[in-house]
Amino acid sequence: MLVIFLKTLPFFALIGLGWGAGRLRFFPEAATEWLTRFVFYFALSAMLFRFAANLSLAEIFDPAFALAYLSGCTIVYLLAFAVALTRKVTIPEASIEAQCAVIGNTGFLGVPMLTVLLGPSAAGPVLMVLAIDLIVFSSLFTLIITAAREGHLSPRIVRVLAVGLLKNPMIVSMVAGLAWSATRLPLPAPADEFLTILGAAATPGALFAIGASLASKTAERVSVALWLSFAKLVLHPAAVAVAALFVFDVDPFAAGVMIAAAALPVAGNVYILARHYGVAPHRVSASILFSTAISIITVSVVIAWITGV
Numbered sequence: 001m002l003v004i005f006l007k008t009l010p011f012f013a014l015i016g017l018g019w020g021a022g023r024l025r026f027f028p029e030a031a032t033e034w035l036t037r038f039v040f041y042f043a044l045s046a047m048l049f050r051f052a053a054n055l056s057l058a059e060i061f062d063p064a065f066a067l068a069y070l071s072g073c074t075i076v077y078l079l080a081f082a083v084a085l086t087r088k089v090t091i092p093e094a095s096i097e098a099q100c101a102v103i104g105n106t107g108f109l110g111v112p113m114l115t116v117l118l119g120p121s122a123a124g125p126v127l128m129v130l131a132i133d134l135i136v137f138s139s140l141f142t143l144i145i146t147a148a149r150e151g152h153l154s155p156r157i158v159r160v161l162a163v164g165l166l167k168n169p170m171i172v173s174m175v176a177g178l179a180w181s182a183t184r185l186p187l188p189a190p191a192d193e194f195l196t197i198l199g200a201a202a203t204p205g206a207l208f209a210i211g212a213s214l215a216s217k218t219a220e221r222v223s224v225a226l227w228l229s230f231a232k233l234v235l236h237p238a239a240v241a242v243a244a245l246f247v248f249d250v251d252p253f254a255a256g257v258m259i260a261a262a263a264l265p266v267a268g269n270v271y272i273l274a275r276h277y278g279v280a281p282h283r284v285s286a287s288i289l290f291s292t293a294i295s296i297i298t299v300s301v302v303i304a305w306i307t308g309v
Contacts, residue, residue, distance in 0.1 A: 003304075004117075004300050004303050004304040004307065005297075005300040005304075007117055007303075008113070008117065008296070008299060008300045008303065009296075011109070011112075011113045011203075011207055012295075012296045014203075014204055014207035014208055014211065015207050015208075015210050015211035015214070015292065016211055017208060017211060018032075018207065018208035018209060018210060018211025018212040018213075018214075018215075019211035019212065019214050019215050020211070020215075021208075021211070021212055021215075022211065022212035022213070022214070022215025022216065023215045027212050029216055031212070032209060032212040032213050032215075032216075035205060035208065035209045035212070036209045036213065038201075038205060039108065039201070039202055039205040039206045039209055040107075040169060040170075041169050042198060042201075043198055043199060043200075043201040043202035043205050043206070044107060044108070044111070044169075044170065044173075044199075044202040044206060045169045045170065045172070045173035046173070046194075046195045046198035046199040046202070047111065047112070047195075047198075047199030047202045048111065048127070048170055048173040048174050048177065049173040049174070049176055049177040049180075049195060050177065050187070050192070050195040050196065050199055051111075051115075051123040051127060051177065052127060052173070052174045052175075052176075052177025052178045052180075052181060053177040053178075053180040053181050053187055054177075054181065054187075055123065055124050055127075055177075055178070055181060056181055056182075057178055057181070057182070059124045060124045060127050060128050060131075060178070061128060062128070062250070062251070062254065064248045064249050064250050065125065065128060065244075065248075065250050065251075065254055065255075065258065066128065066132065067243075067248055068240065068243040068244040068247065068248040068250050068255070068258065069128070069129060069132055069240060069243070069244070069258055069262075070132065070136065071239075071243040071247065071248070072236065072239035072240030072241075072242065072243040072244070072262065073102045073132075073137065073236070073239075073240070073262075075239045076101050076102050076231060076235050076236045076239050077098045077101060077102050077137070078098075079101070079231070079235070080094075080097050080098040080100070080101035080102070080228065080231050081094045081095065081097070081098040083097075083227070084097040084098070087224075090148070091144065091148040092144070092145050092148050092277065092279045093279055093280050093283075095140075095141055095144040095145065095148075095279075096141065096270070096273070096274050096277075096279045096280050096283075096284060097224070097228060097280070097283070099137065099141050099270045099273065099284075100228040100231070100232060100266045100270055100284055100287045100288075100291075101228055101231035101232050101235070101236060102133075102137060102232070102236055103133050103137055103138075103266065103267045103269070103270050104133070104232065104236070104261060104262060104263070104264030104265060104266065104267055105210065105264050105265055105266065105267040105268060105292075106126065106129050106130045106133055106261055106264060106267065107130055107170055107206075107267070107269075108206040108207070108209065108210055108267075108268065109206065109207065109210060109264055109265070110126055110129070110130070110260075110261050110264050111123075111126055111127075111130065111202070112202055112203035112206060112207070113203075114126050114257060114260055114261065116203070117303060118256070118257055118260065118303075118307070121253065122257045124254075125253075125254045125257035125258055125261070126257060126261055127174055129257075129258060129261040129262075130170065130174075131171070131174065133267070134165070134168060134170060134171055135165065135171070138164075138269070138273070139161050139164075139165075141273055142157070142160070142161060142164070142273075143157065143161075145277050145279070210268065210292070213268060214288065214289055214292060217285040217286065217288060217289040221282065221283045221286055222286065222290075224283055224286075224287075225283065225286035225287045225289070225290050226290060228266070228283075228287040228291070229265075229266070229287055229290040229291035229294055232265065232266050232287075232291050233263060233265065233291055233294055233295055233298045233299075234298070236262045236263070237259050237260075237262040237263040237302055239262075240258055240259055240262040241255075241259045241262075244258055244259065256306035256307070257306075259302060259306055260299070260302055260303055260306055263295070263298060263299050263302040263303075264295065264299065265288065265291035265292040265294075265295040265299075266284070266287045266288045266291045266292070267288075268288060270284050270287075270288070271284045271285055271288055
C-alpha cells in the first residue's frame with residue numbers, strides 16, 4: 001500500500017501544485033481555461049492518437065469488457081438516480097447526480113496516470129473506458145435533459161449528439177489513431193517523435209489544470225457531495241469489479257485496469273455539462289472537489305489491490 005501510495009503521490013502533488021497556484025491567484029481562471037484547452041485539444045489528443053495508432057481495434061474493443069463496464073456503471077447510475085429522486089429533486093438534477101456517480105476523470109487523470117503506473121498495455125482498456133464514458137453516458141445525459149425539458153425526443157437531438165461527438169477531440173483522436181492503425185503502416189519517425197513530445201505535455205499539463213480548476217470550486221451541499229463521492233470512489237469500482245471478475249469473462253489485467261479507471265474521481269466534464277444546461281453546477285463542483293481530495297487515498301488502495309501489492 002505504501003509503495004503504491006508513493007507512486008501515485010507525485011500525480012496528486014501536481015494537482016496540489018495547480019490548486020495552490022489557483023488559490024494564490026498566481027494562475028488565474030483565464031489561464032486555467034487556456035491551459036485546459038491546450039491539453040484537451042493538443043497534448044492529450046496527441047497522446048491518445050499515438051496510443052490508438054499503435055493498437056488494433058481488437059486490442060481496444062472487447063465485448064466482455066464493454067458489457068462488464070456498462071453493467072457496473074448502470075447499477076450505480078440507477079442507484080444514484082433513485083437516491084436523488086427520493087430527495088424530490090428534478091429529473092435533470094437526478095441525472096447529473098447519476099453522472100457524478102459513474103463518470104471518472106479518465107481523460108485528464110486516468111490516461112496519463114494509469115498508463116504510467118500499470119504500463120503501456122493499460123492504454124487499450126483505458127481508451128475503452130474513456131470511449132464508453134464519452135459516447136454512452138454523456139449522450140444519455142443529453143437525452144434525459146432534452147426529454148425532461150421538451151417532453152419528447154426529436155430527430156434533432158440525434159444530430160446534436162452526433163455533432164457533439166465529432167467535435168470532441170478525444171473521440172476524434174482515438175478514431176483517427178485507429179484508422180491509421182488499420183493501414184498497418186508504422187508512424188513515420190518525425191511524426192512519432194512529434195506526437196511523443198507533444199503528448200508528454202499531457203500528464204503535467206492535465207494534472208496542473210485539474211488542480212487549478214479545483215481552486216475555484218465551491219463546497220456547497222456537502223452531504224450530497226460526500227454521498228456522490230462515496231458512490232464514485234467506492235460503489236462504482238466495487239460494482240465494476242463484481243461484473244468484471246465474477247459475471248463476465250474479462251482478462252484479469254484488463255479487469256484490473258477497468259476497476260482502477262472506475263475508482264477515479266468525478267470528471268471535470270460533468271461540471272461543464274451541468275453549467276451548460278444549468279443543472280446543479282455547485283453540487284457537481286463540490287462532488288469534484290471532495291472526490292478528488294479523497295481519491296488520493298482510495299485510488300492508491302484500489303491500485304494496490306489490483307496489482308497485488
